[in-house]
Amino acid sequence: MLFVLLLAPAAFLLLFFYFPLGSVLVGGLTDRSGRFSLAVITSLLGDPYYLRIIGFTVWQAILSTLLSVLMGLPGAYLLARYDFRGKRLIQALTTVPFVLPSIIVVLGFVRFFGNNGILNRFLMSLFGLSEPPLRILYSLQAILLAHAFYNFPVVVRIVSSLWRRIHPSTEEAARSLGAHGLRLFWRVTLPQILPALLSAAALVFIFCLLSFAIVLVLGGGPRYTTLEVEVYRLAKVSLDLKTGSALALVGAMISLLFLYAYIKLQQRSSFAERMTEEVERPRLGSMLGSLRGVVYLLYLLFMALVILAPMITVVAYSFQLRSGWGQQAISLEWYRRILSGGPYLRAVANSLFFACMTMLLSLPLGTILAYVGARSRFAGGRVVEAVMMLPIGISSIILGLGYLKAYQQLPWRIVGSWYAIVFAHTVIAYPFVIRVASATFRKIKSSLAEAASSLGAGPWRLFWYLELPLARSALITGAAFAFGISVGEINASLMLYNERLITIPVMVYRLIGSYNFIGACAMGSVLMLFCFLAFLIIDRAGGEVG
């Protein structure tokens, strides 16, 4: 029965993931006449230009990850070991990277750190300067900072959730044996949180490796280009799908390698979870008299600010009347323009439509796969799971490229249609549905299913009356995720859109490109509103992420 269930998802993935992926594979591994050849890849790997891109891609990801870990570790410690007012809010904020579209981070970053941004204007008025003192944009620093700001909450979230479960008694024992300070951390605490730390780092690393919009805009040119951006440029600017495919293959190999490492690390991390009962944690509020307490508080404020700043910047700027100096008039001009129809309203409508369709498709797809994965006991289950989860390791740029290549020759025009974008979004979103759903299906005690079965429930009714209701909140979370991912997705959309199919993130990107920042911020604010709704639902339903 489980195999019958698999048919529809398998067919979908075959057509809209493995077929495009295969065509990228074929494209990268054949010469111009269509024969198998490694020539394209080897010439690529012999070209210093591409070698530099590969090197830079990995290098920036390593640096971004280190920076994220350094920024996130103190936060993980505070969330794990202390109680304070607003803790719930801070915890909720650590979900932000999973739902905030990267284009918003880009936009907020430009508006905050840009030559004409808030920080520079503040410094100029403070010191009476005529030139912006900070020129961060379009540099490695810009990419690293944006990545770290975007991803450090991931570290906070994953590490603190393990750290919280480690009983303080091991540290107390170590302290009674004479360990303290850094030695205590190094010898006792770090080994215990290491699995979570490594798995968080691996996840952030993959995010940064595949990061697209941030590098595209904040890198600002060929000097700071990564594999993803280069594949995009080859496909959409140079229209060289062959070289693009070869480069995409190289990129996919690298990202799959690290995805494998991440999965391995995750399996290790599950052994370390041991504390079940809650311990009393010291309250930060009572420590404010000491220097330590003040430092902790300042860190928390900094953390909240860094997460919230791009969003606040974007919303605040969207109400400005005109770009320029000293004019602070508040206006709803851009919102009027969006609502009055035309391309802006179309982008909003498109985004909503794509997101709803993505949700409707990825929810059953992910649920079925998660269910089969959780229930099947046959040896091949692992393989099936890997095959189903592969899309996580394939970047959406490569997916978009695959769509462009694969569906070129078909009589059925897929590229240029709304369903190409919806299918691509579904492929990107459903692994997240699987994640939340399978965790829940696995948690259902076997005695519950046996009880239902002994009361006369066959496999279908067992699912319908027991397992589905028990997984409800996880499925709501999964649906909200799918919605959020689709509505904020820019990579595949940028590869596949046309004027008729433009989405909000793509519109924001184009408005940034034409230096229309108020418009970009207004569209960005609309986008954030949708993401915020998704976030609220996720937070309410309480499904676990990451």
Add this chain to the structure above:
Amino acid sequence: MGLQIRGIEKIYPDFRLELDFQVRQGELLILLGPSGCGKTTTLRLIAGFIDPDTGSLAMDGHRIDTLAAHRRRIGIVFQDYALFPHLNVRDNIGFGLRMQHWSPGDSRRRIQELLHLVSLEGYAKRKVTRLSGGEQQRIALARALAPQPRLLLLDEPLSALDAKLRKNLRIEIRRIQRELGVTTLYVTHDQEEALVLGDRIAVMREGHIEQIDTPERIYNRPANLFVGTFLGQANLLRGRLVRRLGSPDGEMASVDTSIGSLQARWPVPGPAGAAPAIGREVTLFFRPEHCSVDRQGSGKTRSSNRISARVVRKEYLGSHQLVEVEAQGEYLTLDLAQQKPLSGDGTVTFSVDPSNICLFPGR
């Protein structure tokens, strides 16, 4: 009638389960044994969660081992209750009725009936997660019974509860089982529970049943040393079988032990083994409460099994006392109920009725 388990085998890499027994119509059969003996596996085989390698199961003459678990109409009460957390009390009890397509009216009446049966009227709308352990257990029982199962299985249903509640609930389970007359198989490792509840007890060990009989016979006439020592306390004495005697009470055996010659009941040969041969090593088995102290001056002459011993330790337990004694290096325990204090010189003479001594071959 009832449940017939015929030639069931289930082989695991390190464990082998062999079953051949019957649960009679309307009886409460206890499956008793140490943990890991296969009790729960037996239950799960009957329920249909595990498929046997060979053998058959028949309920009231119809085979059920060919049916999927959800078609067997067997009610199960799980050790962890397994109440559905997303449903309230009423919908938990009504789950099986819904699966069997009962009409809403019948269903409502049946739920009321069961709530009354387990004395939890007024609980219909409660969340199951808010109930105490004992209440959850009653709801679990009500849920299992609601669709009128042909067989009720209980898997250590009281093991998660505290001692006092356990005693109350087992009385209630007994009452409900009697009232409904439902054929019941009850798994436990608690010997007291087994003795109190069971119409019959099946003692299991390492995948097979050692003895299946009434509580009295299991306790007083254990089939072998394992059954005898698993239930209750026992005194064991090694010796050599020397003679077979006729007596008015039946066949007797005379056994030489380190504390002298003792007489015991001649064993009824079991299905597994023949009677022990003269001259062989045997083990004598008797319960502490079957030892009676000979009072000073009482003219008790009939008893041949008189033992004189030194008192080693006394344990006062309120209603009775346990006395540990030593004779010729053998340590024995006497359970003396409401008897006069033992003599002051630290020795005691007691006797054991030969009909209360069992003889097992080997040592």
